[in-house]
Amino acid sequence: MNRREENKEFKGATQYVLDDELAKIVNISMALEMPLLLKGEPGTGKTMLAHSIAENLKMPLIVLNVKSSMKLVEALYQYDTLTRLNDSRFGDSKRDVSNIEEYIKMGKIGQAFTSDTRTVLLIDEIDKADTDFQDDMLDVLDQMEFDIIEIDKTIRAKNRPVFIITSNAKKNLSDPFLGRCNFHHIAFPDPKMMRKIIDVHFPDIDSMLTDNAIETFYRLRELDRVEKKPATRELINWIRALGADPDFKPKKLAKGEVPFLGVLFKKSEDYGLAMQSVNRRRMF
Amino acid sequence: MFNNFFYTLKEVGVPVSPTSFLTLQKALSKGLINSIDDFYTSSRTILVKGERYFDLFDQVFAHHFQGVALPEDMGLEVDALLRSMLDEWLKNPKELADLLGMEESELSKLTPEELIEYFKKRLKEQTERHDGGSKWIGTGGTSPVGHSGNHPGGMRVGGVSRNKSAVKVALERRYKDYSHTGPLTQATIGEALKHLRNLIPSGPKDQVNIDSTIYNTIKNGGEIEIVFDRGLKDRLKVILAIDNGGWSMDPFIPVVQTLFDYARAQFKDVKTYFFHNTVYDTLWEDPARHRKPLNVDEFVRVDPDTRLIMVGDASMAPYELMSSDGSIYVDTRSGRPSIERLQFMAASFPHNVWLNPVPSHMWHYTMTVDAIRQIFPMFELSLDGLEGAISHLVAK
Numbered sequence: 001m002n003r004r005e006e007n008k009e010f011k012g013a014t015q016y017v018l019d020d021e022l023a024k025i026v027n028i029s030m031a032l033e034m035p036l037l038l039k040g041e042p043g044t045g046k047t048m049l050a051h052s053i054a055e056n057l058k059m060p061l062i063v064l065n066v067k068s069s070m071k072l073v074e075a076l077y078q079y080d081t082l083t084r085l086n087d088s089r090f091g092d093s094k095r096d097v098s099n100i101e102e103y104i105k106m107g108k109i110g111q112a113f114t115s116d117t118r119t120v121l122l123i124d125e126i127d128k129a130d131t132d133f134q135d136d137m138l139d140v141l142d143q144m145e146f147d148i149i150e151i152d153k154t155i156r157a158k159n160r161p162v163f164i165i166t167s168n169a170k171k172n173l174s175d176p177f178l179g180r181c182n183f184h185h186i187a188f189p190d191p192k193m194m195r196k197i198i199d200v201h202f203p204d205i206d207s208m209l210t211d212n213a214i215e216t217f218y219r220l221r222e223l224d225r226v227e228k229k230p231a232t233r234e235l236i237n238w239i240r241a242l243g244a245d246p247d248f249k250p251k252k253l254a255k256g257e258v259p260f261l262g263v264l265f266k267k268s269e270d271y272g273l274a275m276q277s278v279n280r281r282r283m284f
Numbered sequence: 285m286f287n288n289f290f291y292t293l294k295e296v297g298v299p300v301s302p303t304s305f306l307t308l309q310k311a312l313s314k315g316l317i318n319s320i321d322d323f324y325t326s327s328r329t330i331l332v333k334g335e336r337y338f339d340l341f342d343q344v345f346a347h348h349f350q351g352v353a354l355p356e357d358m359g360l361e362v363d364a365l366l367r368s369m370l371d372e373w374l375k376n377p378k379e380l381a382d383l384l385g386m387e388e389s390e391l392s393k394l395t396p397e398e399l400i401e402y403f404k405k406r407l408k409e410q411t412e413r414h415d416g417g418s419k420w421i422g423t424g425g426t427s428p429v430g431h432s433g434n435h436p437g438g439m440r441v442g443g444v445s446r447n448k449s450a451v452k453v454a455l456e457r458r459y460k461d462y463s464h465t466g467p468l469t470q471a472t473i474g475e476a477l478k479h480l481r482n483l484i485p486s487g488p489k490d491q492v493n494i495d496s497t498i499y500n501t502i503k504n505g506g507e508i509e510i511v512f513d514r515g516l517k518d519r520l521k522v523i524l525a526i527d528n529g530g531w532s533m534d535p536f537i538p539v540v541q542t543l544f545d546y547a548r549a550q551f552k553d554v555k556t557y558f559f560h561n562t563v564y565d566t567l568w569e570d571p572a573r574h575r576k577p578l579n580v581d582e583f584v585r586v587d588p589d590t591r592l593i594m595v596g597d598a599s600m601a602p603y604e605l606m607s608s609d610g611s612i613y614v615d616t617r618s619g620r621p622s623i624e625r626l627q628f629m630a631a632s633f634p635h636n637v638w639l640n641p642v643p644s645h646m647w648h649y650t651m652t653v654d655a656i657r658q659i660f661p662m663f664e665l666s667l668d669g670l671e672g673a674i675s676h677l678v679a680k
Contacts, residue, residue, distance in 0.1 A: 024325045031316050032307060032330075039335060081502040089506065178333040179301055185335035 016045065016052035017196045022184065026053060029182045035141060035163030037178070040186035043231020046166040049186075050122035053162065060115065062161070063122045064108035066129045072136035075107045079150050100151050109140065113157040121161040125168055134177040141180050189232065191218055201236050202243070212253035213239055220264060223277055230264040238263045289348045290331075296344055298337045304330050320349065336667070489514050521587060522547065522554040523633070527596030528571055529560030536641035539665060540595055543639075561600040562622040562652075563629065564611050580625055583632045591677045592633035595665070597642050598656045605652050623655065630659050637673040641665040 026049075029036040038046040054061035064075050084103045087093050095102045106114055112121040126134065140146050144157040165181060167173060189197060191214055198210050217235050230238075241260045242248050248259060258264075258278045265271040286308075293300050308330045317323050324345060332341050489512040496511040524547055526540055527533050533540070547554050557567035557578060569576035604611070608621050630636050638660035640647070647653045647662070656662065661676055663669035 021325050024322060025329045028311060028316055028322075028326045028329065031314065032311055034307070034330075036329075037333075082498060085502050085506055175299075175333075179303055181333070182329045183333045184329050185338065 016048050017193065017200050018049075018052070019193070022049070022186070025182065025184050030162055032182070033160055035165055035181045037165045037167060037173070037181035037183050038186060039167050039183070041188050041229075041231060042168055043233045044186040044188055045232060046186060047122065047124055050120055050164040050166075053164065054120040057120070057162075059118055059120050059162065061120045061122060062108050062112045062115075063124060065124050066126050066133070068128045068130075070129045070133060072133050072140070073107075075109045076140070076146050077107050077110045077148055077155075078105045079103060079148075080105055101153070104148060104151065109146075110155060112161040113144070113146075113155055115161075116158065118159040119161045121163050123163065123165045126165050127167040127173060131174055134174050138176055138180060191215075194218075194232070194235070197232060198236070198239065202239060205239070205243075206250060209239070209242065209250040209253075212250050213242065216253050216258060217264070220258070220274055220277075223273060226265070226270045226273055228265070228267050228270055234264045234266075286327075289327075289344070292344050292348060293331065293341065296340055298332060298340050298344070300331045304333075487515055491515050520551065520553070521590040522551050523557065523586070523590055523592050524554060525557045525559060525563070525567060525592070525594045525596075527561060527594075528558045529573065533597055533641075536597065536665070539641060543595065543665070559596070561596070562598075562605055562656075563625050564622050565620070565625065580629060583629060586632070588633060589635070590633055592629065592636040593673070593677070594636070594638040594660060596638070596640070598638065598640055598653045598662070599642065599650045600652050602651050602655075605655055623659070626656065626659050635677050635679075636660055637676055638662045639665045639669065639673060644669070 026036060038049065040046055050063075051061060053059075066075075079100070080103045083093075083095075084097060084100070087095055088097045091097070109121065112119045141163070144160060145154050147154050194214055194217075195210060198205065198214070202210075213235070217230065217238070221229050223229075238260060241263050245259065252259070256278065258274075261274055261278065262271060265274045290300060290305050308327055311317055311326055311330065317326050328338065328341055328345075332338060491513050493511045493513045497509065500509040500511060501507065524544065526544065528537075528540070544556065548556070557569060558571050558573050559567055560573060563580060565581075566577040566579055568574070569578060605622050608619055611622070638656060640653070640662050642650075642653070642664075643666075644664045647657070653662070661673075663673040663676070
């Protein structure tokens with residue numbers, strides 16, 4: 001979409017439709033060496049963006065999936081005490097038990113710091129973890145280094161990774177943390193944009209199918225009281241499902257039939273609601 | 285550079301920090317920003333840290349670089365205009381339909397909200413062309429619409445924005461729905477209500493904490509030490525009492541409905557009751573307020589840690605609240621003024637709030653609102669208000 005000549009600039013990737021605004025934001029964050037925090041509804045491509053940056057700039061991608069009980073240390077490094085104990089009792093490995101460093105394993109952030117090339121580090125859904133996690137991360141982001149207490153060694157980032165952080169707004173992020181990030185909110189794509197996205201994923205799709213599928217999709221998204229609205233990911237899977245069904249014809253969608261509703265709605269109550277509305281429509 | 289821009293942002297309430305402003309300066313001095321479009325995206329991503337403020341940012345940007353009037357001046361005027369337009373619409377639908385370039389039948393299909401939205405869009409088009417767009421409603425004679433059938437509804441994403449200048453993009457105010465004064469949607473309500481959940485360890489220590497067990501065992505040089513933890517439980521109980529009666533609450537039904545639906549999905553232990561205008565001796569478990577009454581006195585038996593959320597416009601005739609036989613229903617007259625019952629409820633549940641769908645700047649026009657505010661901390665049923673209410677409820 002956005003064609004520029006410079007090499008180290010992000011221009012979108014094969015599986016990702018990038019808008020101009022977002023491209024600018026990614027580039028400026030990289031130039032300023034600041035982490036980019038992305039918010040937005042699930043399924044708007046926050047995670048995909050990191051993948052496409054890595055693909056586009058030919059950097060390795062390291063993904064840190066944040067879990068609710070996660071402590072930052074786990075993301076930095078792990079001291080594998082169990083193996084060390086095992087080695088010390090049974091002594092059947094080549095490792096030197098008295099050298100603790102041999103039992104230190106780098107976590108995802110550690111890997112990104114010690115990597116010989118610049119990496120893209122995706123910290124996915126940071127809001128899942130406690131606020132402690134963000135607070136602890138401030139230092140790491142500021143200093144670009146962390147200490148391994150067990151061996152009293154400081155790990156410095158050889159190359160500053162490109163930080164992409166995503167949040168689904170489950171919890172509010174703390175102000176000091178926000179202060180260190182650049183921020184962008186990805187809005188849900190409008191039908192036009194959605195068409196482009198579909199075209200990227202299914203280059204030789206029947207245009208009538210796309211039209212009808214997108215129309216049905218946006219109609220179903222309008223349903224009231226649905227807790228988890230179907231997002232881009234669901235739409236893509238759904239189109240894949242439709243394409244895999246030999247009996248399916250795009251005309252059916254126009255008539256109001258919606259096969260494979262379960263691909264779009266994954267909560268049983270939502271499914272029920274959608275089912276009702278589809279059936280009601282078909283009767284007219 | 286752009287100091288004024290920075291301070292205007294601060295004045296209108298966008299939380300901007302000096303550090304981020306310095307970052308912006310750094311970006312400028314590095315030559316990363318070469319056009320006003322660049323400046324728009326860059327300054328927003330660097331300075332503004334939440335989509336709720338994007339709309340305000342857009343307005344300030346348009347003000348600063350195009351001299352568009354700031355919201356304070358604009359908001360009221362438009363509201364007043366809208367109201368007069370709505371009145372006009374009620375009086376003479378045909379004429380208005382002609383003015384808007386729509387079929388009358390088409391117009392009648394729109395709900396008032398949709399009509400207002402449609403109208404605002406027209407108004408905006410008008411302002412862009414010759415800076416006094418508000419005129420045409422008053423005189424009503426001039427033909428307002430150059431290009432009709434312009435994309436109605438829907439939020440635009442950046443993908444299509446390539447050919448537009450930053451100011452135009454800012455003027456479109458595409459983040460309006462996210463702003464803190466914007467309408468409450470399920471997602472925003474959910475986001476706010478989620479803060480209410482507080483998981484705390486409770487019960488016996490009966491869960492093995494594997495990580496600390498391993499850690500401690502190794503620390504002991506292999507002597508096994510098993511560490512137990514308490515399980516996490518969400519112990520929050522919520523009572524939601526909703527005013528669902530009378531025409532005064534009618535406009536707020538959708539938003540209350542959303543709140544109610546979401547509360548049910550979020551909390552395991554939520555009890556919902558209904559009342560009309562205010563509470564006398566009973567609350568009702570059924571929305572029709574007929575079959576399942578619950579005596580308010582029963583609340584003494586409920587855990588006082590329960591959070592009480594009242595939802596209502598708190599607007600009624602003063603006697604309904606103050607007089608000892610105030611109820612407008614004959615069969616619920618009890619001899620005690622409603623205000624005493626409200627005080628009793630507030631005393632039973634020290635963690636309480638009253639959510640009022642009426643905007644807060646209208647509150648002091650209604651006497652009963654002030655009276656009820658003495659009893660319950662009152663918050664506006666908007667995203668900001670809801671967040672205030674939640675933080676009040678979770679406070680110890």
